[in-house]
Amino acid sequence: MSGAATTPAGLYYLVAGLVLAVAAYSALLVVVSLGRRRPGLDVEVSHLAMGLAMAGMLVGALAFGPAVAWELVFGASLLWFLGRAWASLRRFGIHLPHSAVHALMSLAMLLMFFTASGSATRGLRGSGLSLPLAFLLLVSAVSTLAAANRGWPVYGSHRDTPAAAPPSALERPLLLDASHVVMALAMSLALLSAP
Amino acid sequence: MELDRATGPRAACTGVALAAELGPDLQRLAQLALATLWLLDAVLQAEPSMFTGGAGGFSSMLAAGAAGNPTPVAWSISWAAGVVAHWPVLSNSAFVLVQLVIALGLTRRRTLRPALLLSVAWSLVVWWFGEGLGGVLVGAASPLGGGPGSVLFYALAAVLLWPCPGADAPFVAARALGVRAARGVWLGTWLVLAVLSAAGAARYPGLLRGLVQGVEPGEPGWLLAIDHLSTAVLQQEGTWVTVGLALLCLLVGASVYAGPLPTKLGTAAAALAFLIIWVFVQDLGGILAGGATDPNSGPLVVLLALLYWPLRETDGARHRAPVVPG
Numbered sequence: 093m094s095g096a097a098t099t100p101a102g103l104y105y106l107v108a109g110l111v112l113a114v115a116a117y118s119a120l121l122v123v124v125s126l127g128r129r130r131p132g133l134d135v136e137v138s139h140l141a142m143g144l145a146m147a148g149m150l151v152g153a154l155a156f157g158p159a160v161a162w163e164l165v166f167g168a169s170l171l172w173f174l175g176r177a178w179a180s181l182r183r184f185g186i187h188l189p190h191s192a193v194h195a196l197m198s199l200a201m202l203l204m205f206f207t208a209s210g211s212a213t214r215g216l217r218g219s220g221l222s223l224p225l226a227f228l229l230l231v232s233a234v235s236t237l238a239a240a241n242r243g244w245p246v247y248g249s250h251r252d253t254p255a256a257a258p259p260s261a262l263e264r265p266l267l268l269d270a271s272h273v274v275m276a277l278a279m280s281l282a283l284l285s286a287p
Numbered sequence: 288m289e290l291d292r293a294t295g296p297r298a299a300c301t302g303v304a305l306a307a308e309l310g311p312d313l314q315r316l317a318q319l320a321l322a323t324l325w326l327l328d329a330v331l332q333a334e335p336s337m338f339t340g341g342a343g344g345f346s347s348m349l350a351a352g353a354a355g356n357p358t359p360v361a362w363s364i365s366w367a368a369g370v371v372a373h374w375p376v377l378s379n380s381a382f383v384l385v386q387l388v389i390a391l392g393l394t395r396r397r398t399l400r401p402a403l404l405l406s407v408a409w410s411l412v413v414w415w416f417g418e419g420l421g422g423v424l425v426g427a428a429s430p431l432g433g434g435p436g437s438v439l440f441y442a443l444a445a446v447l448l449w450p451c452p453g454a455d456a457p458f459v460a461a462r463a464l465g466v467r468a469a470r471g472v473w474l475g476t477w478l479v480l481a482v483l484s485a486a487g488a489a490r491y492p493g494l495l496r497g498l499v500q501g502v503e504p505g506e507p508g509w510l511l512a513i514d515h516l517s518t519a520v521l522q523q524e525g526t527w528v529t530v531g532l533a534l535l536c537l538l539v540g541a542s543v544y545a546g547p548l549p550t551k552l553g554t555a556a557a558a559l560a561f562l563i564i565w566v567f568v569q570d571l572g573g574i575l576a577g578g579a580t581d582p583n584s585g586p587l588v589v590l591l592a593l594l595y596w597p598l599r600e601t602d603g604a605r606h607r608a609p610v611v612p613g
Contacts, residue, residue: 226330
């Protein structure tokens with residue numbers, strides 16, 4: 093981020109470290125799941141991509157690849173998760189699909205890359221979307237935490253796809269939920285701190 | 288939370304199945320909305336500029352709150368600003384941590400009560416040292432600008448959302464305090480807002496215009512256009528706006544005693560009015576300009592209004608015992 097050089101010690105490095113940890117965990121899940129056709133694999137791939145991209149946005153030294161490539165990645169991700177969310181709503185009725193949250197995250201990533209690369213005529217704040225996106229991400233984080241603690245009183249789950257195979261030993265609900273919360277908080281901070 | 292493979296997402300765990308029978312717990316939903324607002328505050332507090340000292344940093348924001356207050360109050364605020372200026376990273380990290388703890392605590396039933404208590408205490412601390420008592424003692428605590436202090440609404444919401452078993456009807460706020468006390472709190476709150484709207488310097492167009500102009504720099508173009516409109520209206524009709532707001536506050540406060548329909552009209556008017564204020568005067572709390580630590584009073588007042596929305600006994604809010612986690 094443009095403010096990384098002037099921020100006090102540790103803040104963006106700390107957040108970058110956390111999202112890289114999420115990316116590493118997601119990479120482990122992807123490797124373990126290769127060949128098993130495990131539902132939810134797209135979520136882990138998405139976490140991996142977001143973690144790598146976010147780390148590069150927060151700490152310039154960690155950035156790699158052209159911005160256009162990341163825009164294509166998250167554009168495709170957005171379309172994929174929108175389709176998954178629609179399919180889930182048609183199958184299960186009104187509820188909060190986890191894929192909808194990932195569509196929101198993909199949109200946020202796309203917007204951040206789009207405005208940072210100069211393709212947009214004004215910055216992220218000028219688009220007026222940073223606040224609602226950040227707020228919706230925070231809502232998703234709170235709902236994840238509440239659901240994990242059985243404090244969520246409404247219908248639905250943050251995972252809307254039944255598993256076709258038994259979960260691996262690495263798939264701990266606490267780590268899965270923590271990954272989501274970390275990514276939501278990191279992206280909210282990036283959205284609200286952007287110029 | 289894992290998925291029930293047989294029945295899909297609608298009954299993923301016992302807690303959700305029980306809730307499905309009883310209908311949504313509106314008090315719990317409101318608590319989670321409050322948690323989201325606290326989480327937003329924590330993220331805003333974690334912006335880079337908040338960790339810097341000197342002019343333009345968080346300490347200068349705190350120091351500005353001392354102006355006009357009585358000497359003891361001003362001295363205490365200046366002292367706090369000095370501490371923050373001396374240790375900007377450490378102090379702001381603590382502020383972020385407190386707000387994170389409150390937000391995360393509100394999402395768990397086991398930590399809900401301590402989190403609510405902490406939020407009340409923290410709100411009072413912020414009201415004194417962060418908002419300079421909301422400008423109440425300065426005579427410039429207009430509700431248009433967030434008076435008597437936006438953070439006080441967090442404390443009020445915490446009290447109204449104290450967890451209690453029982454029905455959400457006749458309105459959510461009654462669940463914690465009972466109907467009579469909750470109505471009294473509502474009336475008292477809106478009486479205070481009415482007085483602050485009409486008293487002191489709040490009705491002078493120059494001060495009102497400054498409320499809008501004070502949050503202009505750095506905001507997106509569409510919001511600046513709204514600011515220009517608001518500035519013009521307040522400059523020309525500011526006194527009528529404040530008088531109208533005061534009358535509205537009085538009517539809203541009394542509406543809870545007049546029956547379900549007037550209450551619905553009152554709470555809806557309150558929510559709509561403060562939504563308009565939040566956009567046209569408070570500029571979404573200045574969040575889009577950067578440097579804001581909270582969204583101001585608009586969203587909180589809307590939440591409070593929803594807590595008083597009349598509910599029928601048959602609106603799914605049957606008597607429920609608190610859900611015990613684990």
